[in-house]
Amino acid sequence: MSQLETVAAFVEGAPPGELADVVADIKVLAISSPDIVSELAPAFEKYNEEQLITVKLPGSSQPVLISSHNSLGDGRYYDAESASSFAVDHATQACREVQAARDEVLTFPQKASAVQSHIIEGPQADLVKSTSKSLSTYVKEHFANAAYGVYPIESDSKIAVVIVANKYSPNNFWNGRWRSLYMVDPAAGNLEGSIKVDVHYYEDGNVRLLTNKSVSASILSGTGAGIAKEISAAEKKYQEELNKGFVNLSEGAFKGLRRQLPVTRQKIEWDKVTSYRLGQDIGGGSSKR
Template identity: 30%
Template sequence: MDGATDDHKAGIAKWFLLRSPPGQIQQVAKDVQKILMSDKLYQQAASEAFPIYNMEQMICLELPDGSGQVLVSNCGALDSTHYLDLRTAQVATVDHIKQICTKIRPATDEELPSGFVEEYRSAIDSELLKYVEEAFPRGSCAVFCTAGSTAEEDDAPFELTALISASKISHQNFSSGSWRSTWKIQVNQELQSVDLTGKVHVNAHYFEEGNVQLDTNYEGSDSTVLQNPLDVATAVVNIIRSKESEYLLSLEESYSKLSDNTFKELRRKLPVTRTLFAWNNALQLSLSREVTRELSNLLFYRSS
Protein backbone atom coordinates (compact mmCIF):
# COMPACT_ATOMS: atom_id res chain seq x y z
CA MET A 1 0.00 0.00 0.00
CA ASP A 2 3.01 2.29 -0.38
CA GLY A 3 2.02 5.69 -1.77
CA ALA A 4 -1.66 5.28 -0.92
CA THR A 5 -3.45 7.81 1.27
CA ASP A 6 -4.79 6.79 4.66
CA ASP A 7 -8.37 6.91 3.38
CA HIS A 8 -7.41 4.71 0.46
CA LYS A 9 -5.75 2.19 2.76
CA ALA A 10 -8.79 2.12 5.05
CA GLY A 11 -11.04 1.68 2.02
CA ILE A 12 -9.02 -1.32 0.80
CA ALA A 13 -9.09 -2.82 4.28
CA LYS A 14 -12.87 -2.36 4.43
CA TRP A 15 -13.22 -4.05 1.03
CA PHE A 16 -11.39 -7.16 2.28
CA LEU A 17 -13.37 -7.27 5.52
CA LEU A 18 -16.72 -7.05 3.74
CA ARG A 19 -15.77 -9.94 1.47
CA SER A 20 -14.86 -12.29 4.29
CA PRO A 21 -16.47 -15.73 3.90
CA PRO A 22 -19.20 -16.67 6.41
CA GLY A 23 -17.90 -16.73 9.98
CA GLN A 24 -14.37 -15.72 9.01
CA ILE A 25 -14.29 -11.94 9.37
CA GLN A 26 -12.40 -12.13 12.68
CA GLN A 27 -9.62 -14.14 11.02
CA VAL A 28 -9.50 -11.77 8.05
CA ALA A 29 -9.46 -8.80 10.45
CA LYS A 30 -6.31 -10.09 12.17
CA ASP A 31 -4.46 -10.26 8.85
CA VAL A 32 -5.77 -6.87 7.74
CA GLN A 33 -4.60 -5.31 11.01
CA LYS A 34 -1.10 -6.69 10.50
CA ILE A 35 -0.93 -5.38 6.94
CA LEU A 36 -2.16 -1.89 7.87
CA MET A 37 0.28 -1.56 10.79
CA SER A 38 -1.95 1.21 12.15
CA ASP A 39 -4.58 0.79 14.86
CA LYS A 40 -6.21 4.04 13.79
CA LEU A 41 -6.70 2.91 10.18
CA TYR A 42 -7.83 -0.53 11.29
CA GLN A 43 -10.47 0.93 13.63
CA GLN A 44 -11.68 3.20 10.84
CA ALA A 45 -12.08 0.28 8.44
CA ALA A 46 -13.50 -2.11 11.05
CA SER A 47 -16.05 0.37 12.42
CA GLU A 48 -17.47 0.76 8.91
CA ALA A 49 -17.20 -2.85 7.73
CA PHE A 50 -18.33 -4.92 10.71
CA PRO A 51 -21.88 -3.48 11.04
CA ILE A 52 -22.51 -4.01 7.33
CA TYR A 53 -21.05 -7.52 7.38
CA ASN A 54 -22.95 -8.55 10.52
CA MET A 55 -26.27 -7.41 9.08
CA GLU A 56 -25.63 -8.94 5.66
CA GLN A 57 -24.65 -12.26 7.26
CA MET A 58 -27.57 -11.97 9.70
CA ILE A 59 -25.47 -13.14 12.62
CA CYS A 60 -27.28 -14.30 15.75
CA LEU A 61 -26.04 -13.25 19.20
CA GLU A 62 -26.92 -14.51 22.66
CA LEU A 63 -28.67 -12.03 24.93
CA PRO A 64 -26.68 -11.28 28.11
CA ASP A 65 -29.40 -12.56 30.45
CA GLY A 66 -29.74 -15.85 28.55
CA SER A 67 -33.38 -15.15 27.69
CA GLY A 68 -32.86 -15.74 23.98
CA GLN A 69 -31.00 -14.51 20.92
CA VAL A 70 -31.11 -11.43 18.74
CA LEU A 71 -30.82 -11.68 14.97
CA VAL A 72 -28.74 -8.76 13.67
CA SER A 73 -30.42 -7.46 10.52
CA ASN A 74 -31.63 -4.35 8.75
CA CYS A 75 -35.20 -5.33 9.62
CA GLY A 76 -34.58 -5.18 13.36
CA ALA A 77 -32.18 -2.23 13.43
CA LEU A 78 -33.33 0.75 15.48
CA ASP A 79 -30.00 2.49 14.90
CA SER A 80 -26.39 1.45 14.25
CA THR A 81 -25.99 -0.47 17.54
CA HIS A 82 -29.50 -1.27 18.80
CA TYR A 83 -31.53 -4.21 17.48
CA LEU A 84 -35.05 -5.32 18.28
CA ASP A 85 -35.87 -8.86 19.35
CA LEU A 86 -39.65 -9.16 19.13
CA ARG A 87 -39.69 -12.68 20.55
CA THR A 88 -38.59 -11.36 23.94
CA ALA A 89 -39.80 -7.75 23.35
CA GLN A 90 -36.32 -6.44 24.12
CA VAL A 91 -33.76 -4.17 22.49
CA ALA A 92 -30.17 -5.42 22.38
CA THR A 93 -27.06 -3.25 22.28
CA VAL A 94 -24.51 -4.84 19.93
CA ASP A 95 -20.73 -4.43 19.80
CA HIS A 96 -20.23 -5.09 16.10
CA ILE A 97 -16.46 -5.54 16.11
CA LYS A 98 -16.48 -8.00 19.02
CA GLN A 99 -19.72 -9.54 17.67
CA ILE A 100 -21.37 -9.70 21.09
CA CYS A 101 -24.50 -8.33 22.72
CA THR A 102 -23.44 -6.11 25.63
CA LYS A 103 -26.77 -5.20 27.24
CA ILE A 104 -30.53 -5.24 26.80
CA ARG A 105 -33.55 -3.17 27.72
CA PRO A 106 -37.32 -3.65 27.37
CA ALA A 107 -38.75 -2.42 24.07
CA THR A 108 -41.10 0.56 24.25
CA ASP A 109 -44.68 0.46 22.98
CA GLU A 110 -43.64 2.66 20.04
CA GLU A 111 -41.01 0.07 19.01
CA LEU A 112 -43.51 -2.80 18.99
CA PRO A 113 -46.19 -3.49 16.36
CA SER A 114 -49.89 -3.03 17.11
CA GLY A 115 -51.81 -5.85 18.77
CA PHE A 116 -53.55 -6.75 15.50
CA VAL A 117 -50.29 -7.00 13.54
CA GLU A 118 -48.59 -8.83 16.41
CA GLU A 119 -51.17 -11.63 16.22
CA TYR A 120 -50.04 -12.45 12.69
CA ARG A 121 -46.36 -11.78 13.36
CA SER A 122 -46.12 -13.97 16.44
CA ALA A 123 -48.10 -16.80 14.81
CA ILE A 124 -45.77 -16.85 11.79
CA ASP A 125 -42.75 -16.57 14.07
CA SER A 126 -43.84 -19.62 16.11
CA GLU A 127 -44.48 -21.70 13.00
CA LEU A 128 -41.24 -20.58 11.35
CA LEU A 129 -39.27 -21.52 14.47
CA LYS A 130 -40.58 -25.10 14.23
CA TYR A 131 -39.48 -25.32 10.60
CA VAL A 132 -36.01 -23.94 11.31
CA GLU A 133 -35.46 -26.26 14.27
CA GLU A 134 -36.30 -29.23 12.03
CA ALA A 135 -34.40 -28.14 8.95
CA PHE A 136 -31.31 -26.19 10.00
CA PRO A 137 -28.67 -27.26 12.52
CA ARG A 138 -27.83 -24.20 14.62
CA GLY A 139 -30.28 -22.13 12.59
CA SER A 140 -32.01 -18.94 13.73
CA CYS A 141 -35.06 -17.04 12.56
CA ALA A 142 -37.07 -13.91 13.28
CA VAL A 143 -40.17 -12.16 11.94
CA PHE A 144 -40.41 -8.37 11.87
CA CYS A 145 -43.09 -5.90 10.88
CA THR A 146 -41.40 -3.83 8.18
CA ALA A 147 -44.35 -1.68 7.07
CA GLY A 148 -47.68 -0.68 8.57
CA SER A 149 -46.77 -1.64 12.14
CA THR A 150 -49.64 0.47 13.52
CA ALA A 151 -52.28 -1.13 11.28
CA GLU A 152 -55.52 -2.17 12.92
CA GLU A 153 -58.21 -4.51 11.60
CA ASP A 154 -59.86 -1.95 9.28
CA ASP A 155 -56.75 0.01 8.35
CA ALA A 156 -54.09 -0.19 5.61
CA PRO A 157 -52.25 -3.38 4.62
CA PHE A 158 -49.04 -4.27 6.44
CA GLU A 159 -45.82 -6.10 5.62
CA LEU A 160 -43.99 -8.73 7.63
CA THR A 161 -40.48 -9.98 6.86
CA ALA A 162 -39.38 -13.47 7.87
CA LEU A 163 -35.64 -14.08 8.17
CA ILE A 164 -33.77 -17.39 8.38
CA SER A 165 -30.06 -17.56 9.08
CA ALA A 166 -28.02 -20.73 9.48
CA SER A 167 -24.29 -21.31 9.32
CA LYS A 168 -21.79 -24.11 9.65
CA ILE A 169 -18.29 -22.98 10.56
CA SER A 170 -15.56 -25.61 10.80
CA HIS A 171 -12.14 -23.96 10.66
CA GLN A 172 -10.37 -27.17 11.65
CA ASN A 173 -11.86 -28.78 8.55
CA PHE A 174 -11.11 -25.71 6.39
CA SER A 175 -14.74 -25.04 5.56
CA SER A 176 -17.59 -22.68 6.31
CA GLY A 177 -20.98 -21.92 4.87
CA SER A 178 -24.22 -20.06 5.39
CA TRP A 179 -27.86 -20.14 4.33
CA ARG A 180 -29.76 -16.87 4.54
CA SER A 181 -33.31 -16.35 3.39
CA THR A 182 -35.56 -13.31 3.44
CA TRP A 183 -39.30 -13.61 2.83
CA LYS A 184 -41.48 -10.52 2.54
CA ILE A 185 -45.11 -11.19 3.44
CA GLN A 186 -47.65 -8.65 2.19
CA VAL A 187 -50.93 -8.84 4.11
CA ASN A 188 -53.76 -7.09 2.28
CA GLN A 189 -56.96 -7.00 4.29
CA GLU A 190 -59.02 -5.38 1.53
CA LEU A 191 -58.09 -8.03 -1.05
CA GLN A 192 -58.06 -10.80 1.57
CA SER A 193 -54.69 -11.99 0.27
CA VAL A 194 -51.19 -12.77 1.55
CA ASP A 195 -48.39 -12.47 -1.02
CA LEU A 196 -44.87 -13.80 -0.49
CA THR A 197 -41.65 -12.87 -2.28
CA GLY A 198 -38.41 -14.41 -1.09
CA LYS A 199 -34.71 -14.56 -1.72
CA VAL A 200 -32.28 -17.24 -0.57
CA HIS A 201 -28.52 -16.63 -0.47
CA VAL A 202 -26.16 -19.60 -0.10
CA ASN A 203 -22.43 -19.24 0.40
CA ALA A 204 -19.96 -22.08 0.94
CA HIS A 205 -16.19 -21.83 1.33
CA TYR A 206 -13.65 -24.67 1.23
CA PHE A 207 -10.01 -23.70 1.66
CA GLU A 208 -7.82 -26.75 2.29
CA GLU A 209 -4.85 -26.54 -0.12
CA GLY A 210 -6.86 -24.13 -2.25
CA ASN A 211 -9.72 -21.67 -2.14
CA VAL A 212 -13.10 -22.67 -3.56
CA GLN A 213 -16.31 -20.71 -2.99
CA LEU A 214 -19.94 -21.12 -3.95
CA ASP A 215 -22.05 -17.95 -3.91
CA THR A 216 -25.54 -18.34 -5.30
CA ASN A 217 -29.04 -16.89 -4.97
CA TYR A 218 -32.60 -18.01 -5.50
CA GLU A 219 -35.78 -15.95 -5.77
CA GLY A 220 -39.33 -17.22 -5.44
CA SER A 221 -42.88 -16.02 -4.89
CA ASP A 222 -46.34 -17.36 -4.06
CA SER A 223 -49.59 -16.32 -2.40
CA THR A 224 -52.34 -17.59 -0.15
CA VAL A 225 -55.73 -16.46 1.11
CA LEU A 226 -55.97 -14.24 4.19
CA GLN A 227 -57.42 -16.20 7.10
CA ASN A 228 -57.04 -16.14 10.85
CA PRO A 229 -53.45 -15.71 12.15
CA LEU A 230 -52.82 -19.41 12.89
CA ASP A 231 -54.01 -20.59 9.47
CA VAL A 232 -52.05 -17.85 7.71
CA ALA A 233 -48.92 -18.84 9.65
CA THR A 234 -49.29 -22.48 8.61
CA ALA A 235 -49.84 -21.58 4.95
CA VAL A 236 -46.97 -19.09 4.83
CA VAL A 237 -44.43 -21.44 6.41
CA ASN A 238 -45.56 -24.32 4.17
CA ILE A 239 -44.83 -22.11 1.16
CA ILE A 240 -41.40 -21.20 2.52
CA ARG A 241 -40.62 -24.86 3.26
CA SER A 242 -41.70 -25.94 -0.21
CA LYS A 243 -39.75 -23.23 -2.05
CA GLU A 244 -36.56 -23.73 -0.06
CA SER A 245 -36.70 -27.53 -0.33
CA GLU A 246 -37.14 -27.21 -4.08
CA TYR A 247 -34.09 -24.97 -4.28
CA LEU A 248 -32.02 -27.33 -2.11
CA LEU A 249 -32.86 -30.25 -4.37
CA SER A 250 -31.74 -28.25 -7.41
CA LEU A 251 -28.39 -27.55 -5.70
CA GLU A 252 -27.92 -31.21 -4.82
CA GLU A 253 -28.58 -32.14 -8.44
CA SER A 254 -25.99 -29.59 -9.58
CA TYR A 255 -23.38 -31.04 -7.21
CA SER A 256 -23.98 -34.53 -8.53
CA LYS A 257 -22.98 -33.24 -11.97
CA LEU A 258 -19.83 -31.36 -10.92
CA SER A 259 -17.40 -33.93 -12.29
CA ASP A 260 -19.31 -34.57 -15.51
CA ASN A 261 -20.03 -30.97 -16.42
CA THR A 262 -18.58 -28.11 -14.36
CA PHE A 263 -14.99 -29.33 -13.90
CA LYS A 264 -14.76 -30.32 -17.55
CA GLU A 265 -15.48 -26.74 -18.55
CA LEU A 266 -12.65 -25.51 -16.32
CA ARG A 267 -9.97 -27.55 -18.10
CA ARG A 268 -8.57 -27.59 -21.61
CA LYS A 269 -9.85 -30.53 -23.60
CA LEU A 270 -6.29 -31.33 -24.61
CA PRO A 271 -3.68 -30.02 -22.11
CA VAL A 272 -0.29 -28.71 -23.13
CA THR A 273 1.11 -32.14 -22.20
CA ARG A 274 -0.96 -33.51 -25.12
CA THR A 275 -2.34 -36.11 -22.70
CA LEU A 276 -6.10 -36.52 -22.52
CA PHE A 277 -7.62 -36.08 -19.05
CA ALA A 278 -9.27 -39.20 -17.63
CA TRP A 279 -12.69 -37.78 -16.89
CA ASN A 280 -14.10 -41.24 -16.21
CA ASN A 281 -11.94 -41.29 -13.06
CA ALA A 282 -12.63 -37.69 -12.04
CA LEU A 283 -14.29 -38.66 -8.76
CA GLN A 284 -11.02 -40.20 -7.60
CA LEU A 285 -9.32 -36.81 -7.74
CA SER A 286 -9.04 -34.85 -4.51
CA LEU A 287 -10.55 -31.54 -5.69
CA SER A 288 -13.65 -33.11 -7.17
CA ARG A 289 -14.21 -35.42 -4.24
CA GLU A 290 -13.58 -32.88 -1.50
CA VAL A 291 -15.53 -30.00 -3.06
CA THR A 292 -18.54 -32.23 -3.71
CA ARG A 293 -18.47 -33.56 -0.15
CA GLU A 294 -17.85 -30.27 1.64
CA LEU A 295 -20.28 -28.13 -0.33
CA SER A 296 -23.00 -30.71 0.08
CA ASN A 297 -22.42 -30.83 3.84
CA LEU A 298 -22.54 -27.05 4.08
CA LEU A 299 -26.07 -26.95 2.71
CA PHE A 300 -27.50 -28.58 5.85
CA TYR A 301 -29.04 -31.74 4.47
CA ARG A 302 -32.49 -32.02 5.87
CA SER A 303 -34.51 -35.05 6.73
CA SER A 304 -37.94 -35.19 5.20
Protein backbone atom coordinates in the same frame (compact mmCIF):
# COMPACT_ATOMS: atom_id res chain seq x y z
CA MET B 1 -11.47 4.70 -3.92
CA SER B 2 -9.83 5.65 -0.63
CA GLN B 3 -7.78 3.28 1.48
CA LEU B 4 -10.57 3.11 4.07
CA GLU B 5 -13.16 2.24 1.41
CA THR B 6 -10.91 -0.49 0.04
CA VAL B 7 -10.34 -2.00 3.47
CA ALA B 8 -14.06 -1.76 4.30
CA ALA B 9 -14.80 -3.77 1.14
CA PHE B 10 -12.49 -6.52 2.42
CA VAL B 11 -14.45 -6.62 5.69
CA GLU B 12 -17.84 -6.70 4.00
CA GLY B 13 -16.74 -9.55 1.71
CA ALA B 14 -15.26 -11.76 4.44
CA PRO B 15 -16.42 -15.42 4.27
CA PRO B 16 -18.46 -16.85 7.16
CA GLY B 17 -16.44 -17.23 10.34
CA GLU B 18 -13.27 -15.76 8.83
CA LEU B 19 -13.52 -12.06 9.60
CA ALA B 20 -10.70 -12.13 12.17
CA ASP B 21 -8.35 -13.54 9.52
CA VAL B 22 -9.34 -10.75 7.15
CA VAL B 23 -8.78 -8.14 9.86
CA ALA B 24 -5.37 -9.65 10.65
CA ASP B 25 -4.41 -9.37 6.97
CA ILE B 26 -5.66 -5.78 6.90
CA LYS B 27 -3.36 -4.91 9.81
CA VAL B 28 -0.40 -6.32 7.91
CA LEU B 29 -1.26 -4.64 4.61
CA ALA B 30 -2.06 -1.31 6.24
CA ILE B 31 0.88 -1.29 8.64
CA SER B 32 1.49 2.38 7.82
CA SER B 33 -2.04 3.18 9.11
CA PRO B 34 -2.21 1.49 12.53
CA ASP B 35 -5.52 3.16 13.45
CA ILE B 36 -7.41 2.03 10.36
CA VAL B 37 -9.16 -0.91 12.07
CA SER B 38 -10.67 1.46 14.66
CA GLU B 39 -12.22 3.38 11.75
CA LEU B 40 -14.05 0.31 10.45
CA ALA B 41 -17.05 0.45 12.82
CA PRO B 42 -19.53 1.19 9.97
CA ALA B 43 -18.12 -1.75 7.96
CA PHE B 44 -18.44 -4.10 10.95
CA GLU B 45 -22.05 -2.97 11.45
CA LYS B 46 -22.87 -3.55 7.78
CA TYR B 47 -21.20 -6.96 7.88
CA ASN B 48 -23.10 -8.04 11.02
CA GLU B 49 -26.45 -6.91 9.65
CA GLU B 50 -26.00 -8.39 6.17
CA GLN B 51 -24.57 -11.67 7.48
CA LEU B 52 -27.36 -11.92 10.09
CA ILE B 53 -24.98 -12.47 12.99
CA THR B 54 -26.64 -13.84 16.14
CA VAL B 55 -26.33 -12.95 19.82
CA LYS B 56 -27.65 -14.40 23.04
CA LEU B 57 -29.96 -12.55 25.40
CA PRO B 58 -29.07 -12.90 29.09
CA GLY B 59 -30.94 -15.80 30.66
CA SER B 60 -32.05 -17.22 27.31
CA SER B 61 -30.77 -20.07 25.15
CA GLN B 62 -32.54 -18.80 22.04
CA PRO B 63 -30.36 -16.90 19.53
CA VAL B 64 -31.58 -13.55 18.26
CA LEU B 65 -30.64 -11.94 14.97
CA ILE B 66 -28.90 -8.74 14.04
CA SER B 67 -30.32 -7.31 10.81
CA SER B 68 -31.41 -4.05 9.24
CA HIS B 69 -35.03 -5.13 9.68
CA ASN B 70 -34.94 -5.18 13.48
CA SER B 71 -32.56 -2.25 13.93
CA LEU B 72 -33.64 0.59 16.23
CA GLY B 73 -30.57 2.67 15.44
CA ASP B 74 -27.51 3.54 17.56
CA GLY B 75 -26.48 -0.10 17.86
CA ARG B 76 -29.79 -1.28 19.32
CA TYR B 77 -32.01 -4.06 17.93
CA TYR B 78 -35.20 -5.79 18.97
CA ASP B 79 -36.52 -9.32 19.04
CA ALA B 80 -40.26 -9.71 18.52
CA GLU B 81 -40.53 -13.18 20.04
CA SER B 82 -38.95 -12.24 23.38
CA ALA B 83 -40.50 -8.73 23.30
CA SER B 84 -37.17 -7.13 24.11
CA SER B 85 -34.56 -4.78 22.69
CA PHE B 86 -30.81 -4.95 23.22
CA ALA B 87 -27.50 -3.27 22.42
CA VAL B 88 -24.64 -4.71 20.36
CA ASP B 89 -20.98 -3.74 20.09
CA HIS B 90 -20.43 -4.45 16.40
CA ALA B 91 -16.64 -4.64 16.42
CA THR B 92 -16.55 -6.98 19.41
CA GLN B 93 -19.37 -9.13 18.07
CA ALA B 94 -17.68 -9.54 14.70
CA CYS B 95 -14.48 -10.81 16.29
CA ARG B 96 -16.23 -13.14 18.71
CA GLU B 97 -18.31 -14.63 15.92
CA VAL B 98 -15.01 -15.61 14.37
CA GLN B 99 -13.85 -17.23 17.61
CA ALA B 100 -17.01 -19.34 17.51
CA ALA B 101 -15.96 -20.54 14.06
CA ARG B 102 -12.49 -21.45 15.27
CA ASP B 103 -13.95 -23.38 18.18
CA GLU B 104 -16.33 -25.12 15.75
CA VAL B 105 -19.30 -24.23 17.92
CA LEU B 106 -22.66 -23.30 16.53
CA THR B 107 -23.73 -21.17 19.45
CA PHE B 108 -23.81 -17.41 19.78
CA PRO B 109 -20.57 -16.18 21.33
CA GLN B 110 -21.61 -12.78 22.65
CA LYS B 111 -24.34 -11.78 25.05
CA ALA B 112 -26.33 -8.72 24.14
CA SER B 113 -26.34 -5.89 26.66
CA ALA B 114 -28.71 -3.24 27.99
CA VAL B 115 -31.80 -5.41 27.46
CA GLN B 116 -35.13 -3.61 27.69
CA SER B 117 -38.76 -4.45 27.09
CA HIS B 118 -39.98 -3.89 23.54
CA ILE B 119 -43.57 -4.82 22.79
CA ILE B 120 -44.64 -5.21 19.17
CA GLU B 121 -47.85 -3.34 18.45
CA GLY B 122 -49.77 -2.37 15.35
CA PRO B 123 -51.84 -4.13 12.67
CA GLN B 124 -49.19 -6.81 11.98
CA ALA B 125 -48.58 -7.83 15.61
CA ASP B 126 -50.79 -10.93 15.53
CA LEU B 127 -49.40 -12.07 12.17
CA VAL B 128 -45.86 -11.61 13.46
CA LYS B 129 -46.61 -13.85 16.45
CA SER B 130 -48.35 -16.60 14.46
CA THR B 131 -45.67 -16.59 11.75
CA SER B 132 -42.92 -16.80 14.37
CA LYS B 133 -44.62 -19.79 15.99
CA SER B 134 -45.05 -21.67 12.71
CA LEU B 135 -41.55 -20.74 11.58
CA SER B 136 -40.09 -22.13 14.81
CA THR B 137 -41.50 -25.57 14.01
CA TYR B 138 -40.13 -25.46 10.46
CA VAL B 139 -36.65 -24.26 11.46
CA LYS B 140 -36.23 -26.84 14.22
CA GLU B 141 -37.24 -29.62 11.84
CA HIS B 142 -34.99 -28.66 8.92
CA PHE B 143 -31.89 -26.96 10.38
CA ALA B 144 -29.41 -28.38 12.85
CA ASN B 145 -28.67 -24.95 14.30
CA ALA B 146 -30.41 -21.82 13.12
CA ALA B 147 -31.90 -18.52 14.19
CA TYR B 148 -34.95 -16.78 12.79
CA GLY B 149 -36.88 -13.58 13.21
CA VAL B 150 -40.17 -12.05 12.11
CA TYR B 151 -40.44 -8.25 12.06
CA PRO B 152 -43.21 -5.82 11.09
CA ILE B 153 -42.39 -3.26 8.40
CA GLU B 154 -44.67 -0.46 9.50
CA SER B 155 -44.06 1.80 6.51
CA ASP B 156 -45.87 -0.49 4.06
CA SER B 157 -47.76 -2.94 6.31
CA LYS B 158 -45.52 -5.87 5.40
CA ILE B 159 -43.53 -8.27 7.54
CA ALA B 160 -39.95 -9.44 7.11
CA VAL B 161 -39.08 -13.09 7.74
CA VAL B 162 -35.40 -13.90 8.26
CA ILE B 163 -33.57 -17.24 8.73
CA VAL B 164 -29.85 -17.87 9.19
CA ALA B 165 -27.93 -21.11 9.79
CA ASN B 166 -24.16 -21.45 10.27
CA LYS B 167 -21.87 -24.45 10.03
CA TYR B 168 -18.20 -23.98 10.89
CA SER B 169 -15.48 -26.58 10.37
CA PRO B 170 -12.15 -24.72 10.23
CA ASN B 171 -10.24 -27.87 11.21
CA ASN B 172 -11.46 -29.28 7.90
CA PHE B 173 -10.85 -25.96 6.14
CA TRP B 174 -14.43 -24.96 5.39
CA ASN B 175 -17.19 -22.73 6.76
CA GLY B 176 -20.69 -22.06 5.51
CA ARG B 177 -23.79 -19.95 6.03
CA TRP B 178 -27.40 -20.15 4.84
CA ARG B 179 -29.41 -16.92 4.79
CA SER B 180 -32.96 -16.42 3.63
CA LEU B 181 -35.02 -13.23 3.71
CA TYR B 182 -38.63 -12.80 2.69
CA MET B 183 -40.91 -9.77 2.52
CA VAL B 184 -44.54 -10.75 3.00
CA ASP B 185 -47.42 -8.52 1.88
CA PRO B 186 -50.56 -9.87 3.59
CA ALA B 187 -52.87 -7.53 1.69
CA ALA B 188 -51.58 -8.62 -1.72
CA GLY B 189 -51.17 -12.23 -0.60
CA ASN B 190 -47.63 -12.61 -1.90
CA LEU B 191 -44.12 -13.35 -0.69
CA GLU B 192 -40.91 -12.06 -2.30
CA GLY B 193 -37.42 -12.86 -1.15
CA SER B 194 -34.11 -14.55 -1.67
CA ILE B 195 -32.02 -17.48 -0.42
CA LYS B 196 -28.25 -17.01 -0.13
CA VAL B 197 -25.70 -19.76 0.44
CA ASP B 198 -22.08 -18.91 1.18
CA VAL B 199 -19.58 -21.78 1.58
CA HIS B 200 -15.80 -21.33 1.62
CA TYR B 201 -13.38 -24.26 1.23
CA TYR B 202 -9.72 -23.40 1.57
CA GLU B 203 -7.56 -26.51 1.99
CA ASP B 204 -4.70 -26.30 -0.51
CA GLY B 205 -6.77 -23.86 -2.53
CA ASN B 206 -9.51 -21.28 -2.35
CA VAL B 207 -12.97 -22.25 -3.53
CA ARG B 208 -16.09 -20.29 -2.62
CA LEU B 209 -19.72 -20.98 -3.43
CA LEU B 210 -21.94 -17.88 -3.45
CA THR B 211 -25.57 -18.19 -4.51
CA ASN B 212 -28.51 -15.82 -4.56
CA LYS B 213 -31.82 -17.45 -5.43
CA SER B 214 -34.86 -15.22 -5.90
CA VAL B 215 -38.16 -16.48 -4.50
CA SER B 216 -41.69 -15.42 -5.37
CA ALA B 217 -44.85 -17.13 -4.14
CA SER B 218 -48.52 -16.56 -3.45
CA ILE B 219 -49.88 -17.01 0.06
CA LEU B 220 -53.37 -18.38 -0.22
CA SER B 221 -54.30 -18.48 3.46
CA GLY B 222 -52.63 -15.25 4.60
CA THR B 223 -51.81 -16.83 7.97
CA GLY B 224 -48.58 -17.52 9.78
CA ALA B 225 -48.93 -21.22 8.99
CA GLY B 226 -49.49 -20.40 5.32
CA ILE B 227 -46.37 -18.20 5.22
CA ALA B 228 -44.23 -20.90 6.85
CA LYS B 229 -45.61 -23.46 4.40
CA GLU B 230 -44.59 -21.40 1.37
CA ILE B 231 -41.14 -20.78 2.82
CA SER B 232 -40.72 -24.49 3.48
CA ALA B 233 -41.73 -25.33 -0.10
CA ALA B 234 -39.40 -22.73 -1.61
CA GLU B 235 -36.39 -23.79 0.46
CA LYS B 236 -36.98 -27.48 -0.16
CA LYS B 237 -37.11 -26.82 -3.90
CA TYR B 238 -33.88 -24.83 -3.77
CA GLN B 239 -32.14 -27.51 -1.73
CA GLU B 240 -33.07 -30.04 -4.40
CA GLU B 241 -31.76 -27.69 -7.10
CA LEU B 242 -28.46 -27.34 -5.26
CA ASN B 243 -28.12 -31.11 -4.86
CA LYS B 244 -28.83 -31.65 -8.56
CA GLY B 245 -26.35 -28.94 -9.49
CA PHE B 246 -23.60 -30.56 -7.41
CA VAL B 247 -24.21 -33.94 -9.07
CA ASN B 248 -24.08 -32.37 -12.53
CA LEU B 249 -20.89 -30.51 -11.64
CA SER B 250 -19.24 -33.66 -10.37
CA GLU B 251 -20.31 -35.79 -13.31
CA GLY B 252 -19.76 -33.08 -15.91
CA ALA B 253 -17.28 -30.23 -15.49
CA PHE B 254 -15.11 -31.85 -12.83
CA LYS B 255 -14.87 -35.11 -14.76
CA GLY B 256 -13.79 -33.21 -17.83
CA LEU B 257 -10.79 -31.81 -16.00
CA ARG B 258 -8.87 -35.10 -16.25
CA ARG B 259 -8.39 -37.74 -18.94
CA GLN B 260 -10.46 -40.89 -18.78
CA LEU B 261 -7.65 -42.74 -20.63
CA PRO B 262 -3.93 -42.13 -21.24
CA VAL B 263 -2.92 -40.35 -24.44
CA THR B 264 -2.63 -43.77 -26.13
CA ARG B 265 -6.40 -44.21 -25.54
CA GLN B 266 -5.61 -47.68 -24.14
CA LYS B 267 -6.32 -48.83 -20.62
CA ILE B 268 -3.30 -49.71 -18.52
CA GLU B 269 -2.89 -53.41 -17.79
CA TRP B 270 -2.02 -53.10 -14.13
CA ASP B 271 -0.80 -56.67 -13.80
CA LYS B 272 1.95 -55.76 -16.29
CA VAL B 273 2.69 -52.32 -14.91
CA THR B 274 6.18 -53.25 -13.70
CA SER B 275 7.18 -54.21 -17.24
CA TYR B 276 6.09 -50.92 -18.83
CA ARG B 277 8.80 -48.63 -20.10
CA LEU B 278 7.25 -45.28 -19.23
CA GLY B 279 8.38 -43.27 -22.24
CA GLN B 280 7.92 -45.90 -24.93
CA ASP B 281 5.02 -48.13 -23.86
CA ILE B 282 2.76 -45.62 -22.14
CA GLY B 283 3.69 -42.33 -23.69
CA GLY B 284 4.05 -43.73 -27.19
CA GLY B 285 7.47 -42.23 -27.74
CA SER B 286 10.95 -43.68 -27.91
CA SER B 287 12.77 -44.19 -24.66
CA LYS B 288 16.35 -43.20 -24.07
CA ARG B 289 18.72 -45.59 -22.40
